[in-house]
Amino acid sequence: MTHVPQIKIPAVYMRGGTSKGVFFRLQDLPEAAQVPGEARDNFLLRVIGSPDPYAKHIDGMGGATSSTSKTVIVAPSSRPGHDVDYLFGQVAIDKPFVDWSGNCGNLSAAIGPYAIANGFIDPARIPDNGTVVVRIWQVNIGKTIVAHVPIADGQVQETGDFELDGVTFPAAEVQLEFMDPAAEEGEGGGAMFPTGNLVDDLEVPGVGMLKATLINAGIPTVFVNAADIGYTGTELQDAINGDPKALAMFETIRAYGAMRMGLIAHVEEAARRQHTPKVAFVAPPAAYTASSGKQVEAGDIDLLVRALSMGKLHHAMMGTAAVAIGTAAAIPGTLVSLAAGGRAHEAVRFGHPSGTLRVGAEARQEDGGWVVTKAVMSRSARVLMEGWVRVPGDAF
Template sequence: MSNNNTLRIPATYMRGGTSKGVFFRLEDLPPACQQPGRARDRFLQRVIGSPDPYGKQVDGMGGATSSTSKCVIVSRSTRADHDVDYLYGQVAVEDDFVDWSGNCGNLTAAAAAFALHAGLVPPERIPQDGACTVRIWQANIGKTILAHVPVADGQVQEAGGFTLDGVASPAAEIVLEFLDPAPEEEGASGAVLPTGNAQDVLDVPGIGRFVASFVNAGIPTVFLNAHELGYTGAELQPAINGDAAALARLETIRAHAAVRMGLIADVTEAARRQHTPKIAFVAPPADYTASSGRQVAQEDVDVLVRALSMGRLHHAMMGTAAVAIATAAAIPGTLVCQAAGGAARTHVRLGHPSGTLRVGAEVQQGADGQWQARKAVMSRSARILMEGWVRVPAGSF
């Protein structure tokens, strides 16, 4: 496990959807890191290479973006009717913290595949061929996710013809079902519309007033109209991430939205809660050029969405934000529903910087008039990139 100055910890490096992360079995972590706390955070930061004032994560496994600065801990579940518990940590690149406030929808697919690879699913639950339904308890948000993982000869099937915009190569399709996806982690109300309204006005001192839809499904998200921000909804990363003033403005808006959603008490707390809420802006369908150079036609999408993660425009679409988008599209009056044509829909084709994504959602309105999210469904893929051990300097956590 170690030499005189380095710990060697079993780990697996995986892609899930359009994200990458370092995966651990809980039992393989150093004893001090098998429970929440500063030791666990410091260990994961050292693995990823954070905090890094240079913003490159050269001295770790991270890729210096929100999509590649992630860690996952998986263990056998102690909960009835679940196979594994899945805990996700978003490691800040430059700052000294790990954000545990939400799930990663993309890495959910990898967590399911990892559970099978790591022997965490009972053998009798794994078919020789077909699909294994991995019953996941998402520990960050306290929700159940069903992942249907393709299996061949009793092993996870990674190769296939499923394509995902934002991922260069095809792979096998993993279908994810997010059950009752309104998060109920600390600070979140569990209500799909936390204010009770499909639209609200968000007043941001010194910046302006914006029509907003606050949606709590998959991950807490504030939706704005692209045109109110001076955008078209067809922007790619350089147009946003290269504009420091725009990023600062969007972060200030996000901070005030977090207060409005009840996630934090004061805007000053937002700096250490960067993972949630997400901020996204929407626009009606239009032709645009994706980051790959591919032309996306207006008729191929129902709505344009651009979402930010950890203070930067995402290169594709976060899986959990896609759940929020699909849920909002199913509720009349939200900005997403309006941008998609105004009629509530059970599936939505969203246009993001890398291309398109189709996501479905089931909602219902209770007797009290409040909306409930029953389920969201999307497809992802996953594969192992490397497996073995990570090395961490002794005494670094």
């Protein structure tokens, strides 16, 4: 009996924000996986260890959560004025499926450091000490991200004293600017507010009529009020993820929100589009104890937000959803701005299960609509391991 040997592919395992994933240079991928399609998807599924009916990812690099079942492909940018193209693949845990429909805002923080360390940036641009500005073309959504990466002794600075709730240890701060984060007319889901409304009445079978803000900024997101679905906004993961009925309710809300946003034509299609849209619930400020045991006081935050990713409550907050939060908070009349006190905010600090996060956005009214020029937040990133990842040669 013959056995197919494993092949090895250069890879870097990195944390970016509150996520981590396996990073590849496009040219290092097996030839069949260098182009979109079944071979690429099968290769990345095998790298992560999906689909896994045990939901553990024992035989792969994944961590069996939405935050750790991630893959990234980086290439020299084909877009004028940009340094690298960044393609993100969210790998399903229990299904043979890679979702390419959106970005990962957390891993966006790792793209600049990765690009510098892996030869994508002209060495002449890298100071002995200072900052390198890396312009990233986010391929999934066709948007620009600008990363400000700290440099020490000619190398990417990874250690530092910047603390990010949801990440155990401090690290160096990477500032991110998500340029023109809202969807444009003609994109999937239409404009920033696909229905044209800041708040919609969303009929959800089995739940009822809900007030919802349907926004496409950073990532398509369905916001609802916590109180309308029986929550306070102070919930931690176990309160949601340990309740199958709650998870089913949120998936139904997400599916009907996706259809209302024009992202899918039929509600059944939501099962094949797990990464987008996100669903989140908001509430006015209240005190609670974060998952780390840290006490968050009502006076420390502008509002409470909890969000689900890939069918489960996120342990902190997705970076792209934070962009949606910051954008919606900057526009008076959305559920997010109403939860934050009813006025427009240039920046908000919101409470999530792991603590707090600050995000800002620049918004203005133009021709009767709203325009957001950029959203800004800080994350950190660190290389966890680098070398080769191995997969069976017949895996793709």
